[in-house]
Amino acid sequence: GGINCLFVPPECDGRRPFIPPHPLLQTNRVRFVGDRVAMVVAESLAQARDAAELIAVDYRPRPAVVTPGDARASGAPKLWEEASDDFCFRWTEGDKDATEAAFARADHVIELDLINNRIITNFIETRASVGTYDAALDRFTLYTGTQMPHRVRANMASVFGRLEGDFRIVIPDVGGSFGSKMSAYAEQALVLWAARKLRRPVKWVAERSEGFATDPAARDNETHAALALDKDGRFLAVRVDTLANMGGYLSNLTILAAINGLTLLSGPYAMMAGYAAVEGVFTNTVHTDVMRGAGRPEATYAIERLVDAAAVKLAIAPDELRRRNLIPADAFPYTTVFGLTYDSGLFSVNLDTALTRSDWAGFANRRAAAKARGRLAGIAVSTYVQRNGGRLMDETAQIRIDASGHATLFIGTLGTGQGHETAYAQIIADCLGLGTDAIRIVEGDTDRVGIGNGTGGSRSMMVGGSVLLLACERIIDKGCAIAAHLLEADRADIGFAHGRFTVSGTDRAVTLREVAQTAYRQDLLPAEIETGLDERANFRPPNFSFPNGVYVCEVEVDPETGKVDIVRFTAAEDYGTLVNPTLVEGQVHGALTMGFGQALLERTVYEHGTGQLLSGSLIDYTLPRAIDMPPIDLVLNQDAPCQSNPLGAKGAAEGGTVGAPPAVINAVLDALRPLGVEHIDMPATPERVWRAIESKR
Numbered sequence: 001g002g003i004n005c006l007f008v009p010p011e012c013d014g015r016r017p018f019i020p021p022h023p024l025l026q027t028n029r030v031r032f033v034g035d036r037v038a039m040v041v042a043e044s045l046a047q048a049r050d051a052a053e054l055i056a057v058d059y060r061p062r063p064a065v066v067t068p069g070d071a072r073a074s075g076a077p078k079l080w081e082e083a084s085d086d087f088c089f090r091w092t093e094g095d096k097d098a099t100e101a102a103f104a105r106a107d108h109v110i111e112l113d114l115i116n117n118r119i120i121t122n123f124i125e126t127r128a129s130v131g132t133y134d135a136a137l138d139r140f141t142l143y144t145g146t147q148m149p150h151r152v153r154a155n156m157a158s159v160f161g162r163l164e165g166d167f168r169i170v171i172p173d174v175g176g177s178f179g180s181k182m183s184a185y186a187e188q189a190l191v192l193w194a195a196r197k198l199r200r201p202v203k204w205v206a207e208r209s210e211g212f213a214t215d216p217a218a219r220d221n222e223t224h225a226a227l228a229l230d231k232d233g234r235f236l237a238v239r240v241d242t243l244a245n246m247g248g249y250l251s252n253l254t255i256l257a258a259i260n261g262l263t264l265l266s267g268p269y270a271m272m273a274g275y276a277a278v279e280g281v282f283t284n285t286v287h288t289d290v291m292r293g294a295g296r297p298e299a300t301y302a303i304e305r306l307v308d309a310a311a312v313k314l315a316i317a318p319d320e321l322r323r324r325n326l327i328p329a330d331a332f333p334y335t336t337v338f339g340l341t342y343d344s345g346l347f348s349v350n351l352d353t354a355l356t357r358s359d360w361a362g363f364a365n366r367r368a369a370a371k372a373r374g375r376l377a378g379i380a381v382s383t384y385v386q387r388n389g390g391r392l393m394d395e396t397a398q399i400r401i402d403a404s405g406h407a408t409l410f411i412g413t414l415g416t417g418q419g420h421e422t423a424y425a426q427i428i429a430d431c432l433g434l435g436t437d438a439i440r441i442v443e444g445d446t447d448r449v450g451i452g453n454g455t456g457g458s459r460s461m462m463v464g465g466s467v468l469l470l471a472c473e474r475i476i477d478k479g480c481a482i483a484a485h486l487l488e489a490d491r492a493d494i495g496f497a498h499g500r501f502t503v504s505g506t507d508r509a510v511t512l513r514e515v516a517q518t519a520y521r522q523d524l525l526p527a528e529i530e531t532g533l534d535e536r537a538n539f540r541p542p543n544f545s546f547p548n549g550v551y552v553c554e555v556e557v558d559p560e561t562g563k564v565d566i567v568r569f570t571a572a573e574d575y576g577t578l579v580n581p582t583l584v585e586g587q588v589h590g591a592l593t594m595g596f597g598q599a600l601l602e603r604t605v606y607e608h609g610t611g612q613l614l615s616g617s618l619i620d621y622t623l624p625r626a627i628d629m630p631p632i633d634l635v636l637n638q639d640a641p642c643q644s645n646p647l648g649a650k651g652a653a654e655g656g657t658v659g660a661p662p663a664v665i666n667a668v669l670d671a672l673r674p675l676g677v678e679h680i681d682m683p684a685t686p687e688r689v690w691r692a693i694e695s696k697r
């Protein structure tokens with residue numbers, strides 16, 4: 001079997017999706033540079049390289065297409081003869097007729113053609129897997145880096161045509177994932193196949209250059225976006241048409257990545273209508289997939305670029321135009337034109353906070369000072385709303401208190417550096433009155449954690465943290481029953497706080513440890529209470545969470561070189577209830593770094609006509625470094641907890657990748673606009689900025 005496409009859309013506008021096969025190794029045709037044709041297994045890396053050089057492959061070159069626009073051009077070469085025009089799928093959201101009617105009566109229409117550039121994830125730890133096979137049990141074990149071990153187990157079972165129970169997936173510490181390691185990969189199945197054939201463990205680790213060629217990429221859209229406004233600058237409707245690059249094949253979630261942000265195209269703004277359409281096309285590039293933000297950065301980039309362009313055309317200050325159209329605080333819960341119901345938000349509060357802390361009003365003086373130094377200064381404000389958590393994805397947690405009073409949590413989420421061990425332990429410690437040194441967190445082993453939906457879409461705290469609360473409540477409930485027996489009191493009179501069960505109105509009490517010791521002694525328990533203090537809970541949120549924020553970015557541009565420096569960055573964030581603000585701050589900084597990278601530095605380049613990857617190493621592909629990071633003034637506002645989970649948490653890991661790119665690009669355009677530059681695509685590299693400046697001289 002091959003790699004499964006887990007999200008297959010229905011027919012849309014009379015066009016049926018085409019889902020091609022995705023085999024582990026290709027036999028008669030390769031579709032991108034880096035496609036797999038052979039596997040070598042050897043005792044050492046050097047031996048493997050020598051053997052690989054002995055393999056001769058006869059290739060017959062074919063013309064290549066590398067961009068979505070190229071794939072749809074008349075006479076373009078086809079990757080899949082079975083598909084029409086290399087068409088993969090079409091998906092729409094919103095009300096087309098209402099949107100067209102709103103545009104027809106609009107006083108102003110703003111239109112932009114936008115490129116959302118392809119980026120490569122570049123986790124610190126490259127993709128890696130170790131496969132083993134137990135012949136006595138006829139069972140496989142895969143050690144690998146992923147966010148969703150149970151999904152990988154299901155995919156391996158599909159590949160081999162076996163039961164899921166025939167596979168154990170074990171996830172050690174993972175050095176970065178960001179969504180791109182969420183799906184299953186051919187190499188994971190291949191090492192298992194080889195391990196069974198050879199009766200030896202088999203290890204595969206991607207080299208960095210291999211990762212550039214074969215890791216799933218992200219974004220890569222060509223978009224035409226339009227915004228309709230009335231004479232007072234009120235938003236009437238938004239309309240967006242996108243071509244999304246699928247690459248040569250489909251991974252587990254390639255299609256989901258392309259459609260995931262469409263319902264967020266209205267952002268935090270009130271408007272009357274909206275319509276969005278996306279078509280996926282195949283190209284001679286590595287396939288795309290979800291990556292930190294997964295569709296939400298593309299949506300936010302479109303609406304926020306439109307709003308700034310509207311502010312320029314209507315001669316309204318960009319902060320005032322946003323304030324005029326933000327959903328008011330008394331409107332929640334608010335159902336958007338794309339059918340999402342925002343349960344809470346601090347849109348106006350965050351805007352005021354960000355403008356004040358950034359000294360928005362004092363920018364004119366800083367711009368004059370920059371001009372005196374021979375530099376061009378620009379400033380921009382950007383808003384965003386995310387949709388996190390996944391109301392269709394539940395989570396299960398099991399808490400076991402042993403006879404010593406120590407707790408072990410088994411949960412189906414998967415930490416890849418976010419700090420789950422710390423945050424989860426804090427929740428348990430707070431609920432059960434335990435020290436964090438008496439709490440153990442178990443994730444990432446499908447034999448020890450039977451079911452789980454892994455980590456993705458910033459769901460771990462809002463779903464995982466919430467189910468953890470429910471499991472703690474069940475531990476306390478059973479503990480109260482045991483304590484009532486020990487204290488010879490009525491169950492209704494038992495209370496619990498700070499690790500102690502007490503009888504109301506008395507000083508009689510027992511500790512959680514004493515209850516746990518009794519829980520494992522059936523001879524000390526009444527017949528109606530089962531042995532053990534081990535409880536399981538499940539939680540499926542009734543709605544998404546909607547984290548939101550406002551960013552103010554201030555840049556300076558060197559007109560002689562085109563280099564852009566972000567000199568100040570202010571972030572006002574609403575992530576609902578925070579378990580550990582320090583961990584959240586780290587997530588914000590990391591996400592902003594990735595957002596800055598897409599806006600200014602990262603560009604994946606394939607040669608037109610041949611499909612050769614030209615940006616195949618860190619020599620050719622620029623990542624942000626510490627020196628590129630500005631001071632970040634961050635405010636975390638907890639005054640609007642999420643209403644769809646008991647913890648009140650909203651996803652916190654992706655905001656920077658979603659909201660930073662339009663803030664940065666709008667600031668760059670604000671700096672260049674006095675020269676007559678009205679548009680620039682991401683990434684705003686020194687060369688692109690310099691050429692834009694030179695074109696106006």
